[in-house]
Amino acid sequence: MNTAGLEKVWRDRPADWLQPAREKGMADFLDTGFPDRRSEAWKYTDAEPLADRSQAYLKTTPVALDSAQLPTESGDSLPILFVNGRLAPGQMLPAAPGLQVASLNEAPSERQAQILSRLASFPGRPREDLSALNAAFISDGLWIELAPDTVLEKPIEILFSSDGAQAAAQPRIIVSVGADSQCKLIEHYSGSGAGLVNAVTDIHCDHDARLEWLKLQLESTDSLHVALQNLSLGRNSRARLVQIELGSQLSRNDLQANLAAPGAHVDVYGLFLADGQAHMDSRLEIQHQAPNTTSQESYRGIAAGQGRGIFNGKIIVQPGADGTDAKLSNRNLLLSSTAEIDTKPELEIYADDVKCAHGATTGQLDETALFYLRSRGVDAAQARAMLVRAFAADIVTQIPLERLRQQVETELSARLARDMETDTP
């Protein structure tokens, strides 16, 4: 794929303090270009629409409109609004004891070395993800640091909104959760129009930290969404991750979780809905790098209409990571004869004395349950939607905030009602 155009666009940009990270990103990106299907990681997903839109949109630096409606603190979260990948003008950053938040575009000079060092050591994989391109073209982002022994009650809710402009948002979020600290982080993507998001979020948890991390992707059906979530867990730290992917015509999410020290634990709950023409590609890679680390992954996929879903979950147990206990389960539901789901759970084990289990199923709605509901007077479309919502409920109920749980339920209900009317199995 031709990357010369992008290179010129990149060279013409004015330099800023992020330049060292941008240079490394651009060099890594030019090494490999956009991924193609020869790469196992892109076997089912064609990156060409991402390449086309990147080349078209990255020519202009995205602008966050002044007219953006700033979120008011709704009481249940600390909201931060980004529009088209840039911090909304006038957006105040949350302040709390032990909490430091800075925007990347206006990072205080004393923070810059620290941020550049995190960017330099970011474990991206140019052949598999678009994190190098993100580094080259970072549109804005956040540095969030929680000091040791800090408990942040309210979640930080980062709202990534697209306003319909042909913008390439390339946000980068860098989070450090200090030892014995607790916090909740929400990435909430939504918007209108045919935008492009290439997001990278990198979270480090120090020893004994607690993290709840929700990613909610409700982008418009014309948008393209690529995200890389990187999580590194220190000794005895615990994280619970919920991923809800409902939007975009092409969505690709990579999660890399590294259980880097003994006693670290992660729970991952995920759900995607690929309906209409949507293409949802979800990847998890859970690295057990240290002894006595534990993980549990539960991922559900739903495909309707001409939707296409891909799940690829890999658990890797590194040499020496004895006492690892990992369970990966993936269940999928096909709602039409034209929908498709490909699933590939994998285990790579290089240690003895480990407990690992993985399983994947793909099926259709239970006809007996469907008949039972209809025999009670629930019409066929509504009965089908009820059963699909029930299938999703195990994941949706994991959403840590009532308001967002309701929002997801409402969105799912509306979408399924539409899907059930157009799909006759």
Next chain:
Amino acid sequence: MLKVDELRVSVGGKAILQGLSLEIRPGEIHAMMGPNGSGKSTLAHVLAGRAGYEVTGGSVTYQGHDLLAMEPEERAWAGLFLGFQYPVEIPGVNNVYLLKAALNAGRKHRGEPEMDSISFLKLVREKAALMQIDDSFLSRGVNEGFSGGEKKRNEILQMTLLEPKLAVLDETDSGLDIDALKVVANGVNSMRSADRSFLLITHYQRLLDYIQPDYVHVLAEGRIVRTGDKQLATQLEADGYDGILAEAASL
């Protein structure tokens, strides 16, 4: 109410019902008895509209309509209820939610106003108390983790709430201890009225000690071979199906 005329039904090419005729008038309770494999459950499923049954002959008329042409939910809206022999567990679909959706779907199709949540909850608690179902069961998934007896009581709870015109109860008595059987029978008896009919499908005479049928039919090899009153059930209990079938064959 219901007229089944020379009904023939096959499952996977195998003839199960072979010319079954039955008429149920408003207010009547009919018991359909028969040995395993005689076609009792097939009749119940065909009446409720379950897929997978091929009607090869005959007709079923319900309140003047061709029942076999109706979708399962249309049959429910028209007042037909099937109590399942094996009620289905549906985790993730809340029991009360289903009851409310079912009740309001029927009301909507009859042109009646939908019931609001407060009136509905009051009603469902009353009916649950009658069936000795604990309130905590209402907020669980449909039949999720219910014992056999709890599932059957839940079926009758649904029936008392939906107030059908014709209730077909498929072996609702099977797997019940005597106390649960009485609760179920009370539920049915409390629903008896001049314009409501019941078809009780059962293997054993036991249920009929608590619910007085107007007619008892014996089904064998897909046809009704004997029809009588409650005495027939008593005779069945004494002689077994073999005796009755031998007697029918000799006629």
